[in-house]
Amino acid sequence: MKKLILTAAALALTAGMGMAQTVRMGTEGAYPPYNFINDKGEVDGFERELGDELCKRAELTCEWVKNDWDSIIPNLVSGNYDTIIAGMSITDERDEVIDFTQNYLPPTASAYVATSEGADLSGVVSAQTATIQAGYIAESGATLVEFATPEETIAAVRNGEADAVFADKDYLVPLVEESGGELMFVGDDVPLGGGVGMGLRESDGELRGKFDAAITSMKEDGTLNAMIKKWFGENAAIYE
Incomplete structure (x- = not known):
């Protein structure tokens, strides 16, 4: 978390x-x-x-x-x-x-969500400011873009500002399910915390x-x- x-x-x-x-x-x-x-x-x-x-x-x-x-x-x-x-x-x-x-x-696990299966997880990844996920991305080699609220991290993926978002999987699951296929999990889950x-x-x-x-x-x-x-x-x- x-x-x-x-x-x-x-x-x-x-x-x-x-x-x-x-x-x-x-x-x-x-x-x-x-x-x-x-x-x-x-x-x-x-x-x-x-x-x-x-x-x-x-x-x-x-x-x-x-x-x-x-x-x-x-x-x-x-x-x-x-x-x-x-x-x-x-x-x-x-x-x-x-x-x-x-x-x-x-x-529990953290996960990546993107709008396509071929999303570049080493590219630009959004995460909420000052979270364990932001710390992980900062050390991963990807370009981290931080936002004050979790909603903004999702919006960054939808508008093309980020290739993927990285967050608690429990938070992401309902968003993916309700997106009608617009959002999807990509890459492997990452155990953190x-x-x-x-x-x-x-x-x-x-x-x-x-x-x-x-x-x-x-x-x-x-x-x-x-x-x-x-x-x-x-x-x-x-x-x-």
């Missing part, structure tokens, strides 16, 4: 939960089926349903906060919300700045522990696997 290019600003704060009565859940709201904004203007998707269930099991009162992806870690560290639940891969680079729960999605987890400030160990316990309970009783299949399909990677 996504990998932020961390800035010095993200290293600055060590503020904790303190006496906060409400846990603010930060998400992007632009990466279906992980998270998106529905017709009512509300945060929706797999991570909304998961987050609400985790808060219930942890006996926490939670509210949802939408934040653009490129500033999602700095604004967590700055105290604008208390967690990140936004399709974020657990990486060593991030772990230097924030803490993570255990993963609530196992490692160490699974998706919740990000928290390093000072919030107690809160992390509560969410870890809730994730464990969902894994043990099967509800997490059922939720994954609901949002990502019967063939999605689940926990054994």
Whole structure:
């Protein structure tokens, strides 16, 4: 999933939960089926349903906060919300700045999508700014073009600005299926990341522990696997 290019600003704060009565859940709201904004203007998707269930099991009162992806870690560290639940891969680079729960999605594949089978994957490839996919393309020898939102990465392929887009396969599957043959998978899938987890400030160990316990309970009783299949399909990677 996504990998932020961390800035010095993200290293600055060590503020904790303190006496906060409400846990603010930060998400992007632009990466279906992980998270998106529905017709009512509300945060929706797999991570909304998961987050609400985790808060219930942890006996926490939670509210949802939408934040653009490129500033999602700095604004967590700055105290604008208390967690990140936004399709974020657990990486060593991030772990230097924030803490993570255990993963609530196992490692999954990234993939290329283009408008023709003969697309040049060593040519121009689009990816969302500051994601693990953008980092991979930057090191692959292809020419990376970055965009702030995932929708723009797809548009770049459709309008010929990029030969292909590289993103989480779970995000791309419905777009390919709904394109009527305009978009197609090309090349091989690429395994990236160490699974998706919740990000928290390093000072919030107690809160992390509560969410870890809730994730464990969902894994043990099967509800997490059922939720994954609901949002990502019967063939999605689940926990054994």
